[in-house]
Amino acid sequence: MDEYSEEFRKNLKYYREQKGWSQSELAIQADSSNGQIGNVEAGKASPSLDLVFRIARALSIHPADLFLRDASKAQNRELYSKYHDLLTNCEHLPEYQQKTVKQLAQSLAENKPPYTPSR
Numbered sequence: 001m002d003e004y005s006e007e008f009r010k011n012l013k014y015y016r017e018q019k020g021w022s023q024s025e026l027a028i029q030a031d032s033s034n035g036q037i038g039n040v041e042a043g044k045a046s047p048s049l050d051l052v053f054r055i056a057r058a059l060s061i062h063p064a065d066l067f068l069r070d071a072s073k074a075q076n077r078e079l080y081s082k083y084h085d086l087l088t089n090c091e092h093l094p095e096y097q098q099k100t101v102k103q104l105a106q107s108l109a110e111n112k113p114p115y116t117p118s119r
Contacts, residue, residue, distance in 0.1 A: 004067060005043060011066045013041055015059045029058035 016026050023041065027034045031054055039045035047055065056063040090101055 005046065007069055008047075008066055009041055009043055011068060012055065015061055015065070016041075019059060026055065026058060030054040 016023070019026075021029070023037045024034045026032075027037045030037070030051070032051060036045065036047075036051070037055075040047050040051075052063050052066060056066060090098060093101070
């Protein structure tokens with residue numbers, strides 16, 4: 001299995017799990033079979049271009065997103081950037097609240113358990 005196939009498999013699973021879908025649910029949404037989705041995720045089969053498009057449409061993503069290098073990390077960086085912007089826009093808040101927002105953003109970006117603020 002080449003590097004691109006491995007990235008595709010990881011990203012397929014990542015985006016499917018982001019939706020909270022089983023392989024069966026993705027198969028239904030992508031007009032495919034459960035076995036076909038399972039085989040693609042397991043690296044036992046390569047998807048056709050048509051299947052890549054149907055999967056992307058079902059997951060509400062661009063087909064190229066399935067080929068990104070470690071999409072889960074790219075998503076985390078995007079989230080951190082959005083939370084950083086939020087922090088910047090919350091400069092009117094008291095310092096302790098700004099700190100809480102910053103720690104929450106970092107926890108989310110690093111995929112850590114939710115941050116529980118303390119006073």
